[in-house]
Structures are given as structure tokens and as C-alpha cells.
Amino acid sequence: MSQEGPLRQYALLAGATRGFAIVALVLASVLAGDSTGVLAVLSIGCIWLAATTAERTAVPVLVTILGEAALVGVAGALSLAETFQLLTVLAFPPFTAALRRGAWGALLSLVTELLGFSAVVVLVTGGLTMPETTSLVTWTIFSLGLALIGSFIYATYREPVDPLDSYRNAQALIRELIGLSDNLYRGLEPVTLAATIASAVHDELPVRGLIVHVPRGEQLTPIIDDHRGTEQEARHAEELAAQAMRLRSIVVDDRAFALPLSSGAGTVAIVTGFLSPGLDPQTLGLQYTLSTLAVNLEPDIVHLDTALLFAAFRDAATVEERRRLAREMHDGVAQEMASLGYLVDEIMHDCDSPGIELRLQVLRERLSAVVGEVRRSVRTLRTSVGENESLGTAIGSVARHLTGTSGVPIQVTLDESTQRLRPEVEAELLRIAQEAMNNAVRHAEATTIEVQCTVAPPHVEIVVSDDGRGMMGRREDSHGLEIMAERARLVEADFTVRRREPHGTVLSVVIDGAGRTRPPAPSPIGAGTEQGRVLQP
Structure with a gap:
């Protein structure tokens, strides 16, 4: 931290302290009808105004500290004949001195203040009465207390800032998270935990269906929807959820309700639902039941909040790692391969043998193909869904780029609502679609590719179909399908691959949005029709 910043903060705090002290003393004197006290306070105010001005100029700190302390001590002693209540002002110079020079500054200010006070008392008044002595001792002790506070503030803000502190704190938190992850018996799947909350609400209330929303910035996105009501009811649920989030309280509208679930950090989720037809909310005690649920669901709310935070952390870490790899590939491998290409060009230029020149030409073409592949991989690694674009828009952008580089036409059909999925879900789905299109272009020798993207949170379906060679058996060095299946499991999606x-x-990836009581069990790539598996011929 630079010196200028703390000095400005200390001067501002010292000035504010003096200002509040002057206002308090003036009000006390006015209410007591003490006109002499008002004049004495105003004179001390002039001293403090001069001290505040000096602190903002090039006046040496030691001169300001000693001058303020001596003048305040003299003023306090002179006003002692009229009232000893103004001894209160003796407490403030040591505090402001401590803000600027710590404990030594406070001690120097207090000693100077008492010396000035004592000199005036001896020369002018001749001594102190017992009440005056008691008041002096009281405010001296109070001065020491304020000086300790000022010294603590000085020491805290003057401590050198270690640039590695944030990394050390992050290390400690990550280690703690790793240690805790083994004990998280409920898991860290947001959809599964949200489904648990929905089941608890179903158990307490006779509802036709529920929607569980989670915040995404200032908006809400459904994570569970087992209501399957009309479009009008869906809009009504969105409005109630937004109102409950804004008010941070339960909202009941006839047989519809919105229940905000909060943790210490804010709103974690909002459950909206509709009572079954013919039921009276008053007879059911809907408001009381919802209030009770908000309390009883506290453990589940903490579980869900932890899962959402972990998912956001994992997504942020993944994005940064992908960008780092992209930079290294672009600045390292791609540049080295391009340099080799230039070297081959030079050798070809000086080569006199037609046979060797032909081989060098093949090598040059292969190097160009590898460089192009690396650059496509860099593009793939850097692609992400931005805050200002939708999942379908991002898929369309990838498709346009891939068409431009490969020449294979990719037709993208979008059917999206205005609501967004959670960021980490969008990221994984985009990468699945991206990998599917890349595979169709690079390995299937497809002439046309069709992509259908339907997004109506929490439901989403992406289908990528091509007219290529089909599935010819898995290569030993190919892990694309496994990676896509793993990505689907991360967001609790159903992933299937079949012949056309x-x-x-x-290839299709689907999130039904109705929620499950437990996540699909991880399963290897192989034949079958279970959720989370890939169908192969």
C-alpha cells in the first residue's frame, strides 16, 4: 500500500472525529445554557481546524502533533475556571496523533497536552479542586483508551501487503474443500439437491407441481420443473419468483405461491408451485406451512448453496485452464510447427532431386494440416458462452467458424426461450455440441451436418446429426465420446449416440428438468439404453 493512501485516510478519520466532538460539545453547552462553554468550544474548534489544515499540507507531522496537543491542553486549563466538562477535549489529540504515528505519537501528544495543561493551572489558577482532579484523571484514562484504538488502526493499515496473501488464502480454502468433499454424503449435484428440496415441499403440500429457480446474476433460471402447466402458469410462476426474490419474503397469490430459500449469503433458490384445484390456502394454513418449510429446509439450502458455489468455481477454473492451454498451444506448438514449415520451404527451394522435392512437398502439406488442426483446437479451447449471448447463439458461432474452415455446411436450428441455464450447464453443453460437430467434420467425412438446439429452462435438448460414415468402431487414441459422456454426467444430462x-x-444430449432423486450412475461407454450411456451399434 502506498503512503499517500493511508495518510489521506488518517486525515479524513481525524477530521471527522474532531468534527463530531465539536458538534457534541456545542450541543451540550447550548442545552445547558453555558455561553462561556460555547465560546471555549469554538476556540478549540479553531485549533482543530488549523490542525486539520496543517495535516493536509506540508507541515511536519511532529509539529502538528505537538502544536495541537499543547494548544488543546492550554485551552482546557483556561476554561477550567468556568467549567471542567471541557476536559473531554483532552481525549482527542492522543487519538489523532496515534492515527499518524502510532503509540509513540499518542504518548508524545498526551505528555505535551498534560504539560501545557499543568503549566497553565500552576501559573493561572494555582491548583485543582478534588472534582477537577477526578475529572482530569478520568479523561486522561479515556485518552489512553482512545490512543490504543488509534494505535491499533495505525498498525493495521501500516502492515505491509503481501502479494501472496490471496494465493495463500486460496490454498487454505481449496485444501479445506478437498478435505470436506470426502464427507459430503449428499454430493455436489445441484439438480439432485434441488430435487430433494422439491420432494420435501411435495411431502408437506398438495401441489400440482413445483418449479425450483436459482439466481443467475439478477435473473432467475429454473433448475427443476415438474409442473408441466400451461404457458400462462409458467409466466405467472416466473413473476411470483421474481417478486419473492425482490421482496425476500413469501408471496402467495390465490393458489400459487413463491417460497424464497436463503442462507447467510443471500437467496439460494426460490420454489414456486400451484395448489391442486379446489383447495383453500387459508384452510391449509399455506403461509404458516411455507414459513415452517423455510426453517426446516435450512440444511438442504446449505447443501444446494454449496453445490452451486462449487459448480461456479469449477466452471471458472476450467475456463481459465482452457484459455491457458490455448495460449500455450498458439504461442508454442503452432509457432514451432509454422517455423518448421518455413524451413521445409527453404530446403525445397535448394533441392535438385525431384523425388526428394516430392517428399518435402508431402511433408509441407502435412505440416500445414497440423498447424490448421492446432489452430482449430485453440479456437475450440477459447470458445465459451458469454453473458450477453445465449447457448444457441454460441453454438451458431462455432458452427459458422467450423463451416468457414472446413467447407462442410452446418445447419443450426434454434428454439430458445429468454431464460438462461446456469453458466456451468451452458458451458458443458456448448463443449459437447462443439466436440460433436468437430467429430463429424474431422472423422465422419460428413457432407452436411444438422444441429437442433431447444432451450426452455430447465429443459434443454441438443441434437447433432450428420450423413457421414457412421460409427466405425472406437479408435484406441480417441476419447471424444467418453469425454462428452463425462461432460453430460457433470450436468446430469442424458447422452446418447445412435446410427442415422x-x-x-x-448424437443427442437432453436435460429433462424434472429432477431425479439421485444422479445417474457413472457408466462406461458401451452398448445399452440406460441414462448417461452411449448407444453404439
């Missing part, structure tokens, strides 16, 4: 007649492949 007469030839080609259809």
Missing part, C-alpha cells in the same frame, strides 16, 4: 439411416450418426 441410411448412414451417419445422431
Whole structure:
């Protein structure tokens, strides 16, 4: 931290302290009808105004501290004949001195103040009465207390800032998270935990269906929707959820309700639902039941909040790592391969053998292909869903770029609502769609690719189909399907791959949004139709 910043903060705090002290003393004197006290306070105010001005100029700190202390001590002693209540002002110079020079400054100010006070008392008044002595001792002790506070503030703000502190704090938190993760018996799947909350509400209330929303910035996105009501009811649920989030309280509108669930850090989720037809909210005690649920669901709220935070952390860390890898590939591998290409060009230029020149030409073409592949990989690694674009827009951007570089036409059909999925869900779905399109272009030798993207949170379906060679068996060095299946499991999606007649492949990833009581069990790539598996011929 620079010196200028703390000095400005100390001067501001000292000035504010003096200002409040003057206002308090003036009010006390006016209410007591003490005109002499008002004049004495105003004179001390002039001293403090001069001290505050000096602190903002080039006047040496020691001169300001000693001058303020001596003048305040003299003024306090002179006013002692009229009232000893103004001894209160003796407490403030040591405090302001401590803000600027710590304990030594406070001690120097207090000693100077008492010397000035004592000199005037001896020369002018001749001594102190017992009440005056008692008041002097009291305010001296109070001065020491304020000086300790000022010294603590000085020491705290003057401590050198270690640039590694944030990293050390992050290390401690990450280690703690790793240690805790083994004991998280409920897991860290947001959809599963939200489904648990929905089940608890179902158990307490006779509802036709529920929607669980979670915040995404200032907006809400559904994470569970087992209501399947009309479009009008869906809009009504959105309005109630937004109102409950804004008011941070339960909202009941006839048979519809919105229940905000909060932790210490704010609103974690909002549950909206509709009572079954014919039920009376008053007879059911809906408001009381919802209030009770908000209390009883506290453990589940903490679990869900932890899962959402972990998902956001994982997504942020993944994005940064992908960007780092992209930079290294672009600045390292791609540049080295391009340099090799230039070297091959030079050798070809000086080569006299047609046979060797032909081989060098093949090598040059292969190097160009590898450089292009690396650059496509860099593009893939850096692609993400921005805050100002939707998932479908991001998929369309990837498709346009891939069409431009490969020449294979990719038709993208979008059907999106204005609501957004959670950021980490959008990121994983984009990467699945991106990998599917890349595979169709690079390995399937497809001539056309069709992508259908339907997003109506919490439901989402992405289908990528091509007219390529189809699934010819898994290569030993290929892990694309496994990676896509793993990404689908991270967001609790159903991932399937099947043949397209007469030839080609259809890949789909679906999040139904209704929620499950438990996440799909991880399963290897192989034949089958269970959730989370890939269908192969």
C-alpha cells in the first residue's frame, strides 16, 4: 500500500472525529445554557481546524502533533475556571496523533497536552479542586483508551501487503474443500439437491407441481420443473419468483405461491408451485406451512448453496485452464510447427532431386494440416458462452467458424426461450455440441451436418446429426465420446449416440428438468439404453 493512501485516510478519520466532538460539545453547552462553554468550544474548534489544515499540507507531522496537543491542553486549563466538562477535549489529540504515528505519537501528544495543561493551572489558577482532579484523571484514562484504538488502526493499515496473501488464502480454502468433499454424503449435484428440496415441499403440500429457480446474476433460471402447466402458469410462476426474490419474503397469490430459500449469503433458490384445484390456502394454513418449510429446509439450502458455489468455481477454473492451454498451444506448438514449415520451404527451394522435392512437398502439406488442426483446437479451447449471448447463439458461432474452415455446411436450428441455464450447464453443453460437430467434420467425412438446439429452462435438448460414415468402431487414441459422456454426467444430462439411416450418426444430449432423486450412475461407454450411456451399434 502506498503512503499517500493511508495518510489521506488518517486525515479524513481525524477530521471527522474532531468534527463530531465539536458538534457534541456545542450541543451540550447550548442545552445547558453555558455561553462561556460555547465560546471555549469554538476556540478549540479553531485549533482543530488549523490542525486539520496543517495535516493536509506540508507541515511536519511532529509539529502538528505537538502544536495541537499543547494548544488543546492550554485551552482546557483556561476554561477550567468556568467549567471542567471541557476536559473531554483532552481525549482527542492522543487519538489523532496515534492515527499518524502510532503509540509513540499518542504518548508524545498526551505528555505535551498534560504539560501545557499543568503549566497553565500552576501559573493561572494555582491548583485543582478534588472534582477537577477526578475529572482530569478520568479523561486522561479515556485518552489512553482512545490512543490504543488509534494505535491499533495505525498498525493495521501500516502492515505491509503481501502479494501472496490471496494465493495463500486460496490454498487454505481449496485444501479445506478437498478435505470436506470426502464427507459430503449428499454430493455436489445441484439438480439432485434441488430435487430433494422439491420432494420435501411435495411431502408437506398438495401441489400440482413445483418449479425450483436459482439466481443467475439478477435473473432467475429454473433448475427443476415438474409442473408441466400451461404457458400462462409458467409466466405467472416466473413473476411470483421474481417478486419473492425482490421482496425476500413469501408471496402467495390465490393458489400459487413463491417460497424464497436463503442462507447467510443471500437467496439460494426460490420454489414456486400451484395448489391442486379446489383447495383453500387459508384452510391449509399455506403461509404458516411455507414459513415452517423455510426453517426446516435450512440444511438442504446449505447443501444446494454449496453445490452451486462449487459448480461456479469449477466452471471458472476450467475456463481459465482452457484459455491457458490455448495460449500455450498458439504461442508454442503452432509457432514451432509454422517455423518448421518455413524451413521445409527453404530446403525445397535448394533441392535438385525431384523425388526428394516430392517428399518435402508431402511433408509441407502435412505440416500445414497440423498447424490448421492446432489452430482449430485453440479456437475450440477459447470458445465459451458469454453473458450477453445465449447457448444457441454460441453454438451458431462455432458452427459458422467450423463451416468457414472446413467447407462442410452446418445447419443450426434454434428454439430458445429468454431464460438462461446456469453458466456451468451452458458451458458443458456448448463443449459437447462443439466436440460433436468437430467429430463429424474431422472423422465422419460428413457432407452436411444438422444441429437442433431447444432451450426452455430447465429443459434443454441438443441434437447433432450428420450423413457421414457412421460409427466405425472406437479408435484406441480417441476419447471424444467418453469425454462428452463425462461432460453430460457433470450436468446430469442424458447422452446418447445412435446410427442415422441410411448412414451417419445422431448424437443427442437432453436435460429433462424434472429432477431425479439421485444422479445417474457413472457408466462406461458401451452398448445399452440406460441414462448417461452411449448407444453404439
